[in-house]
Amino acid sequence: MNWTLEVVVVPVSDVDRAKAFYADQVGFTVDHDTAIGGLGRVVQLTPPGSGCSIVFGTGVIPEMTPGSLKGLQLVVPDIERARAELVGRGVPVSEIQVLGSNANPTPHPLDNVGFVFFSDPDGNSWAVQQISSRA
Structure with a gap:
């Protein structure tokens, strides 16, 4: 049986500000923004290529x-490009x-050990790690 993580609740103080940050600045896709009767x-967004989304909102969110x-951690194949996109x-x-040493032979010296970090406007923190290929 597969067990998949598909949604992570992100606690925010301002839903519109968080939606703008994650969609317009970080580049997540808005899956839905729904009023619940x-x-x-509830606002749900997904990082490009991810099987897991984030969700936040009011009233029905824990x-x-x-x-x-x-x-929270994202994985990208090219940390330099990912950082440039975020800065842009x-x-x-x-x-x-560089956190640790890349003891296993990989195509790129930043694989597994290259990271950048950012926080959303409320202070929820994210790491972005480079993994360009997996064993």
Whole structure:
């Protein structure tokens, strides 16, 4: 049996601001922005190529402190290009950091060990890791 992670709830204080950040700046696709019969609102976005989405909203989303989600991680095949895209869209993102050593032979020296970091306007934090190929 497969167990797939498909949605992560991201706690935000302002739904419209978060939607603009994730869609317009980070580049996630807006899957839906739905009013739930007077109970609240749900916005779901998916990173390009991902099988897992993020969701936030009001009224029907579990209560969590905005900015309390730390360590979400995205994986890209080219960290330099990903960082350039984020910078070009106005996302405050760290310089590329090498964490550890690339002990296994890989096509690129940043594979597995190259990271950048950013946070959304509420302080939820993200890591982006380069993995250009998998064993």
